[in-house]
Amino acid sequence: MAGTSPANTDRVIEKEQGLVMPHPLDSFFAPASIALIGASRDHEKIPGRLLSMLRKNEYPGKIYPVNPNYTDIDGLACYKSIADIGAPIDLAVIIIPARAVLPALEQCAAAGVKNAVIISSGFAEEGGDSAAMQDAIAALARRTGMRISGPNAEGFFSQVPRVAATFSPAVDVKPGVVPLVATTRRIGIVAQSGGIGFAYYHRARALGVAVSYVVSAGNESDLGAGEFLDYLVQDSSTDVILLFIEGIRDVDKFLAAAERAAEVKKPVIVTKVGRSGAGRRAAASHTASMAGWSAAYDAVFARYGFIVSNDLDEALTIAALLASNPLPKGERVAVVTVSGGAGIWGADAVALQGLQVPELSEPIQAVIRQLMPSYGTARNPIDVTAQGVTSGGLQKSVDVLTASDEVDGILVVLSLSSEVRKPFKEEELTPVLLTQHKPVVFYSYTVPSDFARRELAKSGAVVLTGLAHVGVAMRHLVDYASFKLPFPADAARLSARDLSPHLKSPVLSEADSKSLLRTAGIALPDEVLVRDKGELDEAVARVGFPLAMKIQSPEIAHKSEVGGVRVDITTKGEAFLAFEALLDNARKHRPDAIIQGVLVGPMAKRGIEIIVGTMTDETFGPMVMVGLGGITTELFRDVVYRPAPVGVQEASAMLAGLKAAPLLKGFRGAAKADVMALSQLIADISLLAARHANEITEIELNPVLVHSEGQGLTIVDALVVGRR
């Protein structure tokens, strides 16, 4: 509960005073007036629920129901059309048949309505004519400047200004139920699926995690998840952001918002679905989005320090920790428990995530031991036993460990099922949590009672119930605490060159690929393309023994498979025989292929086999990848991606992210590899791919042999694919 933030009302004042920049979506999220187009008296159906949700949540602005069939609804005057309202309207909420939506929007625009949310379905997700209607909506938004969310959206909920512009039952207000609120900091939720967005909200409320906004993006004809993310990043009532996406459409806005979030250090927890084949198939028809290639999404998330979670409870556990705790300064965790078995499990759960559970110093153990029975233990995990709750050992352990510099976080593992017994007294726990400098996390192995949740909420604590999720969340907090936005790529590393003369065919042979790379400024071994046997002598003299010879053809991608490679050639005689054999093999296996000749080059020094490449993602454009070469990359899928370009620092971080990273650091007494040279190569190739994204779709350097520290690397083979 440490670190509170001003509520939205403060922000409105700040904005009025010019202290904070107003945001174009302020009138969307906190409208002074709402027109409800398609309003209904039937509370059981969606149109009727929209009105009742607004009123139950005590929306403070003006509501104008619009429906030609009524003169009034629930005591409010009902208008025949938008034009009849005759007052400024910040937001129109539209729930009418799909075919009537566009005319209604035209009327809205004519009446000067600033924003609209289209709840109606039956647009791009159906394809055909319906998709065309959505295109027309997008065009209208561009033409008129009116901002439009949806169609096929579930609307939004703004907690502080009390705007429930949604039919979601999750925002229903039940008489007599006092909401559980444990955190002063708030999470904001952006979801392309309304069902999931409001499920986050529903589960957050059950935990007592305060929420600032929930917004469902739907088909995103105009307003998209990227722009909503931008709003929450700049919003001072939002401290943590939960993002659920199927596929990003407003890519530039999304990337700008992501960068801003990293800069202001506002955590974003993201769930990206449509990762499986079936998931992608469904995403295409659901909100008509292309779920895309999830590795590219993960690469973008990694760049901006987004916390990726693909489970609802896990994502909320992370959000709950962030909303109720400061960030940890290190990875040492104390586990405090009342049950031995649960304490062992707690220690395992955090250790599984690479966190430390250090044995405590004797002075600290001595203090704790005084307040527990002899069969407890104070080593860490600290088992004060069930008796330790009543004898004060539990609270004392938390007190001592909060103040100690021996641990960076505390995990309290206990049973909170009782409807009457309190393991902590509010007056003892609250002061500790008010001044906490490290996370204190509460996990109950039994199902917590409503009583216990409310008791702990008084001190600002959220009770969590998934131990594995807690371990994962504590790990994420440690990583997020140390995350820094990487330095941008250094564009001065490579001079701008015209590469178009090299890109005559879409797929380049190795020799042509290497020639392009040399022009671009990438260092490669000196090699000679021998077109005719007569040139071989001179080539051999220039390269020197031992040498490697490889058949060259843009049509032969896998040279080994056609007997197109000879290595370790140490005599002229061998070289001549090899030349003939390579040409013969190529003619035999691929009689129709255009043969450019044989590439003669030196044998590379030994090194660690690495693959470096770039490719073009349909959503995010050029991406760079690195992996351990040989069979390992494919078998263990040990590759790391980032959006191109990357700087040297981010390239190093990519290498550190490989499972095979220890290999580069001098594994089993081997020499350290030249990680610096490799990082530089990754950065340079990524810059090249980004700069020539219009011409080059793919670069593959495979293998790159990375030599010992200071000895550089050798690009053994290369492939460049141009845009067709």
Place this chain on the structure above:
Amino acid sequence: MAGTSPANTDRVIEKEQGLVMPHPLDSFFAPASIALIGASRDHEKIPGRLLSMLRKNEYPGKIYPVNPNYTDIDGLACYKSIADIGAPIDLAVIIIPARAVLPALEQCAAAGVKNAVIISSGFAEEGGDSAAMQDAIAALARRTGMRISGPNAEGFFSQVPRVAATFSPAVDVKPGVVPLVATTRRIGIVAQSGGIGFAYYHRARALGVAVSYVVSAGNESDLGAGEFLDYLVQDSSTDVILLFIEGIRDVDKFLAAAERAAEVKKPVIVTKVGRSGAGRRAAASHTASMAGWSAAYDAVFARYGFIVSNDLDEALTIAALLASNPLPKGERVAVVTVSGGAGIWGADAVALQGLQVPELSEPIQAVIRQLMPSYGTARNPIDVTAQGVTSGGLQKSVDVLTASDEVDGILVVLSLSSEVRKPFKEEELTPVLLTQHKPVVFYSYTVPSDFARRELAKSGAVVLTGLAHVGVAMRHLVDYASFKLPFPADAARLSARDLSPHLKSPVLSEADSKSLLRTAGIALPDEVLVRDKGELDEAVARVGFPLAMKIQSPEIAHKSEVGGVRVDITTKGEAFLAFEALLDNARKHRPDAIIQGVLVGPMAKRGIEIIVGTMTDETFGPMVMVGLGGITTELFRDVVYRPAPVGVQEASAMLAGLKAAPLLKGFRGAAKADVMALSQLIADISLLAARHANEITEIELNPVLVHSEGQGLTIVDALVVGRR
């Protein structure tokens, strides 16, 4: 809910009729009379709670409180001592100070008490004198035949015979609360931690999963987790078993019970804690158990088809699926949803676990499409939309898919937060689930209401809330359905040999190790140990070029590190130079080492580098392991263990369990490896290790080069370690 089992009362009748064998622990779990030693009138403290729990749960047998300070407690006559009771006693529950426990047990034994549960703490978990008291308890049990559970136990709860011999608040009965029961099949819980055992129970009840028994094992002076497992395996009121262990003490009983569970196909879900360093440290002091080496535990679990889960909710999700569904016949899943985003997530969650989410055939899609709006989709995931609930699309989808042979399981993803609306009608859902031949799993993305849980429970359905857990659980069901207990090892494969002449030193050199292995019947290349340069000529002539030469000393484990290996020697001159160099290097690096000579052998054919080994686990004895060789094994920890010995079939299953398995099957167009020969080697080595467990603690064959199918393998290097 398909597949019910007779309740325990049926079993008692069956036992009486001699249809079922009685079990020695019947009088422990269903005692006709209980003496409560240390009974108290104070319901707030543990002794008083024991009595009140027994009575609140309506224990039908006789209760005899024993406490010299009272003449009666809560209307029951209270006895001064056990001897005073003068009636047969099946079970004594003991909750008195530690030092008084042993005398009380002596009195129990004298009075003919059959079983005892010691709740009191302060024994082996404290060490020293307290540990000695526990040893005396164990001795008493052996001497008298009285069966003793604990000390430091939380007791047990038998649901059907209504025996709440525990102070756990989880078994408290709240007036007016009707328990939620969704399943007719029951789970039985064995836990070495009472806190966790009863937490499982508490969470199972919240889900509506019926429970047969919960038993906490505590310090296991006599009765251990293995024997309790045995009871639940043979118990006909238990259909699924949940096991929580820190470390197994009654290993033989545990293994026998595990084998029996596999034979009768009763699923066991196991959580093993103490996997981390801190966890092991805590386990040692908690129930005074040694948590051991978790890889050995996992190997044992794998042999018997145990389902390993290290998260409470995940374990219960698996248990809930098993208790409410038949096993699936394949891995094709239909995801049915009312929210597009949630459906995509559901498809991702099962696909992540390697399950299939196939697009449905057009006839099935056509049937479903009739009952949903045009913006839904019937492809799979099937999004009937929110409207599809009222229009019947949801129920219809479940009906059609249950009957279809296109999928093997159904995942229903929906929001069950409403307190009033039912997504399914009991009269429509129940008949489908009563006759179901495949799992139908219900997941709510919002927090389910008590109303919804109870409504679905009427049809036998459990509502789950963790999507990732559901995916994992569905995978486990598929795997468990196809699990078969492997054939035992074929002891006739290797003849019994006396190996003691080979085991003169604890660590054998390569040459000595290979000599031992040859004697044992393992095929190895023909190699010659050359002790003197004069013998080299003959050795070279016998082996033939090209050859490899390796220094031999029991004190030099890593020959490469002392310049002790030469390969690819093709001339006599090279051989002589190598011989001298190897001896020189050894003398230089390790002047004090005893040098046996140089091992001269043929160069091995190419092959996939594999490591095969055995080691001795302190709990389970000899274990066999296999891994991909070279750096990969260590870097990616790609190794598989099993208890030794294994048969060829289980050895093949080990290989299939490697991440690198595709490499053996002909990766990237390479030839298939001789998996048969490798399986046979694993089986033989495991048999050797098991048979000579008293003499050999470790065998390491590294590398083994596995050649193409039919070409066998070559053991390149070998190390045998004897018992010191």
